[in-house]
Amino acid sequence: MPFDESTVGRWSEPRSFDVTPAGVAAYAEAVGGPSPVYVVVPAMELVFTVAGTAAPAGLRARVVHGQQDIFFHRRLPVGETVTVRAAVLGLHGKRSGTVATIGVRTYDAGGALLNEQYVTEFYRGVPTDLRLGTPSPTLPTDAPSGPPLRTATVPLPVDLPRRYADASGDRNPIHLDDEFARGAGLPGVIVHGLASLAVAGRTVLADGTEPARLSCRFTRPIAPGDTLRTRVWAEGRGYRFESVDQAGDVVLGAGLVEIA
Missing domain, CATH: 3.10.129.10 (Hotdog Thioesterase)
Known part of the structure; x- marks a missing residue:
């Protein structure tokens, strides 16, 4: 084992x-x-x-x-x-x-x-x-329905992985070393999932709401230099959200915000 x-x-x-x-x-x-x-x-x-x-x-x-x-x-x-x-x-x-x-x-x-x-x-x-x-x-298994409350597209800088590593302390080489990332079965360096969540969270919480819970599933890697398009739906006292890359593939899925 x-x-x-x-x-x-x-x-x-x-x-x-x-x-x-x-x-x-x-x-x-x-x-x-x-x-x-x-x-x-x-x-x-x-x-x-x-x-x-x-x-x-x-x-x-x-x-x-x-x-x-x-x-x-x-x-x-x-x-x-x-x-x-x-x-x-x-x-x-x-x-x-x-x-x-x-x-x-x-x-x-x-x-x-x-x-x-x-x-x-x-x-x-x-x-x-x-x-x-x-x-x-557990996170939601159904897709949000209806038109989104708001949508925003944010470009991810090419140097975001390095900047995020310096700011967060997360120096996993899949985010910093192309050769290592490819050896791990990835197409190259990828953006930290938490960096993507932090960027998306600024769209989700654009109204200044303070969350009691912030959660998501990292469904697909995204490369630096791509764009992150986040759609937000109101649900109850909170929000649902998802983010896609430039190709339209879901990067952050089952996004959930609960408000106290």
């Missing part, structure tokens, strides 16, 4: 992260403006560390980001120190590969929960029969 089943449900020790004004500003500059997706940054390094305890290093080249779910409870305190913990919450196999669900909890200095995150990783071509722990939160 290529995965270490004993890691499921084992939370890491807390790690500290300084939420600096400069760091928040650098992230905003990379993605085109302020974004609630910045909350992923304090846990970025820890997520990679925890994921690495479940799978050998040789499998990491086969990982793609499948889904991201962020539940917001309080704003990150800029200028203060937060603590983060992470754990592999579940390992679930299928014929085409294995899904690892990684949970993240972020707390302020007083121990109050700021946000909860669920990072879904998919190990392509590594099938297993694992059914351990908790799967990722």
Whole structure:
């Protein structure tokens, strides 16, 4: 079995992260403006560390980001120190590969929960029969209906992967090294899924709404230099959204925003 089943449900020790004004500003500059997706940054390094305890290093080249779910409870305190913990919450196999669900909890200095995150990783071509722990939160399976509330098309700069890596700490070589990306079965360097979500989120939350939940499925890679066209539908007290590339292929699917 290529995965270490004993890691499921084992939370890491807390790690500290300084939420600096400069760091928040650098992230905003990379993605085109302020974004609630910045909350992923304090846990970025820890997520990679925890994921690495479940799978050998040789499998990491086969990982793609499948889904991201962020539940917001309080704003990150800029200028203060937060603590983060992470754990592999579940390992679930299928014929085409294995899904690892990684949970993240972020707390302020007083121990109050700021946000909860669920990072879904998919190990392509590594099938297993694992059914351990908790799967990722569910997302809508039906397509939004009716005309969208708003639509926006944003060009993705050619240097976005480098800028996002510098601002977020996510230096996965599939986003920075063409040769490595092709060796991993990709057409070349691809944009970080979370960078695409941050860009799309600015369209979704263009009215200044603060989300209680922001989630999506990463359905297809997008190359730097392409465009991201995001369509937003009102649903209940929140929104549904999806983003497509220049060819019209869905890049971010099952997008969901819930409002407190």
